Amino acid sequence: MFKHFIRLQWKSFFRSSSFGKGIALKILMIFFGLYMLAALVITGSGIYFVLQELFPDQSPMWTLNQYLVYWILMEMFFRYFLQKLPVMDIKPFLIVPIHKSKITHYILGRSGVSIYNLFAIFFFLPFAIVLLFKGYAALNVLLWLLSIFAIVLCINYVNFLINKSDKALFVIIGLILTFYALDYFQIVPIKEFFGPTFHGLYAYPLAFLAPIGLAFIVYWLNYRFLRNRLFLDDSLKTKKQEAKSSDLAWTRRFGDIAPFLQLDLKLIWRNKRTKAQVFISLLFVFYGLIFYTQDIYANMMPMFAFLGIFMTGIFLANFGQFIPAWDSAYYSMMMSQNIPLRKYLDSKAGLISVSVVVMFLLTIPYVYFGWEALAINFGSALYNLGVNIPVILYFGSFNKKRIELDKSPFGNMQGTSGTQFLIMLPVLGAPILIFTIFHFIFSVEVAVAVLSIMGIVGFMFKNKLLDAITEQYRKKKYGMIAGFKEKNS
Amino acid sequence: MITADNLTKAYGSQLVLNINHLEIPKGQSFGLVGNNGAGKTTFFSLLLDLIQPSSGKIVNNEVEVSASEDWKPFTSSFIDESFLIGYLTPEEYFYFIGDLRGRNRADVDALLAQFEDFFHGEILGQKKYLRDLSKGNQKKAGIVASFIGNPEVVILDEPFANLDPTTQIRLKAIIKELAASEGVTVLVSSHDLIHVTEVCERIVVLNKGEVVKDIQTSAETLKELETFFGG
Numbered sequence: 001m002f003k004h005f006i007r008l009q010w011k012s013f014f015r016s017s018s019f020g021k022g023i024a025l026k027i028l029m030i031f032f033g034l035y036m037l038a039a040l041v042i043t044g045s046g047i048y049f050v051l052q053e054l055f056p057d058q059s060p061m062w063t064l065n066q067y068l069v070y071w072i073l074m075e076m077f078f079r080y081f082l083q084k085l086p087v088m089d090i091k092p093f094l095i096v097p098i099h100k101s102k103i104t105h106y107i108l109g110r111s112g113v114s115i116y117n118l119f120a121i122f123f124f125l126p127f128a129i130v131l132l133f134k135g136y137a138a139l140n141v142l143l144w145l146l147s148i149f150a151i152v153l154c155i156n157y158v159n160f161l162i163n164k165s166d167k168a169l170f171v172i173i174g175l176i177l178t179f180y181a182l183d184y185f186q187i188v189p190i191k192e193f194f195g196p197t198f199h200g201l202y203a204y205p206l207a208f209l210a211p212i213g214l215a216f217i218v219y220w221l222n223y224r225f226l227r228n229r230l231f232l233d234d235s236l237k238t239k240k241q242e243a244k245s246s247d248l249a250w251t252r253r254f255g256d257i258a259p260f261l262q263l264d265l266k267l268i269w270r271n272k273r274t275k276a277q278v279f280i281s282l283l284f285v286f287y288g289l290i291f292y293t294q295d296i297y298a299n300m301m302p303m304f305a306f307l308g309i310f311m312t313g314i315f316l317a318n319f320g321q322f323i324p325a326w327d328s329a330y331y332s333m334m335m336s337q338n339i340p341l342r343k344y345l346d347s348k349a350g351l352i353s354v355s356v357v358v359m360f361l362l363t364i365p366y367v368y369f370g371w372e373a374l375a376i377n378f379g380s381a382l383y384n385l386g387v388n389i390p391v392i393l394y395f396g397s398f399n400k401k402r403i404e405l406d407k408s409p410f411g412n413m414q415g416t417s418g419t420q421f422l423i424m425l426p427v428l429g430a431p432i433l434i435f436t437i438f439h440f441i442f443s444v445e446v447a448v449a450v451l452s453i454m455g456i457v458g459f460m461f462k463n464k465l466l467d468a469i470t471e472q473y474r475k476k477k478y479g480m481i482a483g484f485k486e487k488n489s
Numbered sequence: 490m491i492t493a494d495n496l497t498k499a500y501g502s503q504l505v506l507n508i509n510h511l512e513i514p515k516g517q518s519f520g521l522v523g524n525n526g527a528g529k530t531t532f533f534s535l536l537l538d539l540i541q542p543s544s545g546k547i548v549n550n551e552v553e554v555s556a557s558e559d560w561k562p563f564t565s566s567f568i569d570e571s572f573l574i575g576y577l578t579p580e581e582y583f584y585f586i587g588d589l590r591g592r593n594r595a596d597v598d599a600l601l602a603q604f605e606d607f608f609h610g611e612i613l614g615q616k617k618y619l620r621d622l623s624k625g626n627q628k629k630a631g632i633v634a635s636f637i638g639n640p641e642v643v644i645l646d647e648p649f650a651n652l653d654p655t656t657q658i659r660l661k662a663i664i665k666e667l668a669a670s671e672g673v674t675v676l677v678s679s680h681d682l683i684h685v686t687e688v689c690e691r692i693v694v695l696n697k698g699e700v701v702k703d704i705q706t707s708a709e710t711l712k713e714l715e716t717f718f719g720g
Contacts, residue, residue: 337589
């Protein structure tokens with residue numbers, strides 16, 4: 001029976017619409033996947049030496065074990081968003097003669113080999129191998145590794161149990177923050193408290209039975225929970241959010257574009273993928289920390305320009321590149337309705353402008369790393385406002401790929417085509433190039449001034465530019481309508 | 490009101506629509522019937538300028554639809570669920586359409602009040618997004634949205650499909666009333682011969698993209714259509 005299931009799984013993977021995508025995209029995704037795996041393997045094998053460097057007076061194994069509690073919590077946090085039990089796939093099996101217990105085991109078992117669990121293997125396995133080479137006791141290391149995999153499975157199944165309530169998420173976030181705070185302010189040494197527990201899995205080989213036992217218990221709980229709920233109106237029901245009507249009355253003050261602005265805000269807030277985009281964009285504020293803190297980059301001004309354009313323009317890039325594909329599901333309605341296309345674009349431009357300003361305000365603290373950081377971010381923000389917004393809206397008119405809004409945001413390449421890669425060149429490349437040239441010939445001040453002036457000039461001609469873009473959208477209308485209608489593209 | 494001249498639409502070498510001349514006078518309730526692939530939706534899409542004609546043109550109230558957008562204010566339509574915005578509640582959707590058609594909330598509310606019967610308590614105040622409504626209820630919302638803003642031309646593609654019997658009967662009454670009292674031109678397509686003959690003053694049969702019958706509805710029309718489709 002399981003053979004059947006596995007064969008179906010195989011087919012569903014290779015016949016899935018995302019698999020039949022353009023060859024270029026496929027290659028890119030494979031590269032991305034390989035890159036991720038390589039990154040994990042390299043980190044996994046390198047972490048031993050890094051930890052040795054950072055904490056020379058204790059064994060890297062000991063240090064790593066101290067941090068495992070955070071790893072578990074973080075993983076729970078991410079999985080909460082990313083991983084759902086694929087219950088919908090089994091609907092067709094309910095009416096064929098297969099025991100429900102088998103179906104339950106199948107979906108639970110299948111989630112056991114999910115990609116999220118593989119991540120851990122690719123990280124911990126190289127680490128364990130390094131341990132062996134460094135002369136750690138082989139049996140202990142192997143059983144510790146086994147325990148880690150059991151913990152991964154525990155996380156996997158606990159996630160499905162708690163995934164039903166938002167409260168669990170807040171508990172996880174709360175735990176992470178409290179633990180970190182307790183640690184940081186040295187009130188309770190959380191790391192030292194949990195460290196020995198995990199290290200015990202290594203030190204006392206028989207202890208591996210505990211996590212494995214735990215994994216079985218959680219699996220069994222999941223099984224019991226799901227087995228009794230394999231009904232269309234129970235766990236197989238797609239969750240329907242209760243709709244909260246909101247009239248967003250404050251948008252009225254924006255006049256003509258208000259209806260579209262309301263629509264865009266609802267679009268972003270009520271759909272997973274767009275919502276994730278907002279959070280991701282906000283997270284990218286911290287991107288600068290990676291570079292500003294390192295001495296190698298301290299005098300690399302072009303790198304600063306990249307950061308400036310990138311951080312203040314992350315939402316512009318993320319959200320803007322798919323305009324108007326966000327509205328693809330109902331684009332033919334938009335085109336047959338009494339819609340002034342210009343207002344529609346104005347609203348999108350307004351929204352992105354706000355994001356640029358907000359991102360700039362959030363990056364102000366980087367002034368700590370020198371006034372150049374602030375100045376460059378300011379110039380970049382102006383450039384993004386004046387030049388990049390029209391540019392990205394213009395390229396949007398080449399979008400012809402449909403986006404299904406309610407699909408999961410993670411690894412979702414829907415709507416991606418060659419256009420997206422083309423867009424990034426002028427949006428990201430051009431300003432950095434301009435900056436670098438002027439910085440090279442003159443100085444940082446001149447380079448910032450040039451970016452700012454270009455932004456201001458672009459802003460002055462905003463109306464003219466948007467008019468031209470509107471015309472472009474009008475011309476491309478039929479192609480867009482036809483393209484957006486094609487599902488599975 | 491609506492005139493199509495030498496209108497053709499071809500995909501590659503395949504001609505999917507070929508209408509020599511078709512005129513729909515103002516205030517007429519016009520029914521379009523035909524089997525799958527007869528060109529009904531193609532005709533409506535051309536009329537809404539969602540696709541480009543291969544040749545010829547459609548003129549809607551003296552506006553050539555592919556040349557100007559001035560037909561939009563007085564034309565409204567519901568073709569399929571892709572005309573709905575899934576992440577809005579029905580109310581929000583109605584208000585949004587109202588905004589586009591220059592109607593404020595009070596106007597929209599007044600209009601919606603007339604359709605309370607039609608909604609059957611399943612649309613308004615349900616705390617559900619349109620994407621979570623059943624197909625039939627989505628259709629109801631879409632159809633009523635196309636009545637917002639006193640349009641002079643209303644285009645409904647397969648409005649009876651997916652509706653429950655009570656709603657079908659109510660919808661027929663609504664369409665009749667619309668066409669009769671307010672001088673609105675209503676264009677309806679359907680697979681259901683009984684419904685169209687009941688609602689429409691005039692029925693045009695499309696077959697493989699060509700107009701094969703153009704009938705003023707009478708007592709014999711249903712029989713005639715049944716013979717035609719029955720072969």
